[in-house]
Amino acid sequence: MVYEMMAVKKYIQLVFCFAVIGFVACNKPKQRVVTVYETSAGGHSLTQVQTVASKEYEIKLTVDTTVEYQTITGIGGSFTEATAQVLSALSDDKRQEVLNAYFGSEGAQYSLTRTHMGSCDFSLTNYSYAAIAGDKHLDHFSIKEDLNDLIPLILDAQNSSETGFKIIASPWTAPPWMKDNNSYVGGKLRDEYQESYAQLFVKYLDAYKKKGIDIWGLTVVNEPHGNGNNWESMHFSPDEMTSFVRDVLGPTLEKSGWNHIKILGYDQNRAGLDEWTQSMYANQENAKYFSGTAIHWYESTFKVFEKSLQRAHVKAPDKYLIQTEACVDSEVPHWRDDAWYWKKEATDWGWDWAPEDQKEWHPKYSPVHRYARDIIGCLNNWVDGWVDWNMVLNKQGGPNWFKNWCVAPVIVDTEAGEVYYTPLYNIMVHFSKFIRPGAKRIHWEHQDSDLLVTAVRNPDTSLAVVVFNPSQTSKVFQLKVAGVEQVIRISKNALQTIVIKTNQRYES
Structure with missing residues (x-):
């Protein structure tokens, strides 16, 4: 009886998906939305900045959500x-x-x-x-x-x-x-x-x-x-x-x-x-x-x-x-x-x-x-x-x-x-x-001697990566985390917080 009820529930969900937003949309994988905030000596003040469309970068910053440290x-x-x-x-x-x-x-x-x-x-x-x-x-x-x-x-x-x-x-x-x-x-x-x-x-x-x-x-x-x-x-x-x-x-x-x-x-x-x-x-x-x-x-x-x-x-x-x-x-x-x-x-x-x-x-x-x-x-x-x-x-x-x-x-x-x-x-x-x-600090790696980085996974599953560039040169890096590969530019003498959230519209 339980299995029959589950089957009916699943059937109703599928019908709803076909009728409202289509089969493809219902089965789309979760998508990540990347938002970057920057404060800099050049004038940015918690300013939302755009990510870089180019695939060219100088540094690779990899964040591993499976390796956890302390709870915040x-x-x-x-x-x-x-x-x-x-x-x-x-x-x-x-x-x-x-x-x-x-x-x-x-x-x-x-x-x-x-x-x-x-x-x-x-x-x-x-x-x-x-x-x-x-x-x-x-x-x-x-x-x-x-x-x-x-x-x-x-x-x-x-x-x-x-x-x-x-x-x-x-x-x-x-x-x-x-x-x-x-x-x-x-x-x-x-x-x-x-x-x-x-x-x-x-x-x-x-x-x-x-x-x-x-x-x-x-x-x-x-x-x-x-x-x-x-x-x-x-x-x-x-x-x-x-x-x-x-x-x-x-x-x-x-x-x-x-x-x-x-x-x-x-x-x-x-x-x-x-x-x-x-x-x-x-x-x-x-x-x-x-x-x-x-x-x-x-x-x-x-x-x-x-x-x-x-x-x-x-x-x-x-x-x-x-x-x-x-x-x-x-x-x-x-x-x-x-x-x-x-x-x-x-x-x-x-x-x-x-x-x-x-x-x-x-x-x-x-x-x-x-x-x-x-x-x-x-x-x-x-x-x-x-x-x-x-x-x-x-x-x-x-x-x-x-x-x-x-x-x-x-x-x-x-x-x-x-x-x-x-x-x-x-x-x-x-x-x-x-x-x-309640956030968990998580592991990261990069090869640039100037950048200082820390990263966490928050209780709401959002990820926050903080990057500090104290140098007098802007940097371009690729952030790789949780299925995201995003190129980002950080200004010289600047601090960024990169927030990665799941776009709930794509959840099945």
Whole structure:
């Protein structure tokens, strides 16, 4: 009876095909549609460019969808008090425009974000959720400092996003009274306040949940090596952080019903990654509560530290490896000057302050090149999430209580109410919009020494191939993937995202 029903169903389908679009169309194979977007120093800005009709090419780029690597968690940027304050200076329409640009279906569609717990350098002043000294049980815990800026910003971003996004929360320090130096800057957590510090996370998760915000993951503290005693910080050694998570924070979250929250260890520069993962993943007991590792890019303006990333993956192949912070620092942004972002004129902290044996790690660089190279390099070496720092800053590169001015992909003239989408915004879109959560990184090969490439297969079966050409010569390559053989030209000094989708009209 079942077989008879199936036969009837198939007969009806065939009759429909003959009657409506003909037998040939019903049995056509799936066809692939190739769309190419380019951002370039020459003026393209997420511009859709035409593929090349010629069969002549210099380079063959082959993508193999059968060879898979890590699953992508997400790509995005960070909610900070500075960003919230700058956006509040805009009209309601302009503010919503920026939120749509980051989270809307026509925008970047950020899928992974970060925010700070308590104050950070990109706050207006120092503050803590547990401000009263000696309040060991956190009876006076309050997120009142976030009620007028951070929380409304996150809620509005959630309302602007159709697909949603994950949030990682990071404290820059424990409340000063919990530390051995009684200061926001530097010092270590005192042993007698470890339980209190763990409860701070629970109180925070509860409070944000009540406001309609679900936190996906936590880091124990931002930059446990410190930051030269400049702004909010708290020091941990690898073993100290591991024991705190293993013996205090992990069990506390578990007992409080927050055991699904992802705990990411470390949260600083990649050059120190080996030492931290060695402690975190030394044995199953140590690793139990760690969901993964968080890293930053500030150790160098060009090095990706591929070997360290690879070793971290080998030590814990089932754990997350997420880039949680990156920005162009120590440079007052150039207002509406797209060309500057493509030039090797930016410097970072290491240009002036790096030890002599590491000065070579900090040459001047092009901001666009740094972003594109780093995201591609990270993805190609097992990083599954990449999070930028401030989404929006003012023309000065703040506000920032420490005057630690930085660049954001979107800059606002708060006096004139004008918004400038820098080329860095376009670079982020090339990745965040087309590489979606749940995507699988896939294998590729080519023989050109200039081109940097990464590729994924998204959950909707679309393919995204990102190609960066930092050279001063345009390139013509043949892309071969999933039955497609397409010739494409990439401009000099340009980034492309090539999206390959199945044309559903041809499906039988």
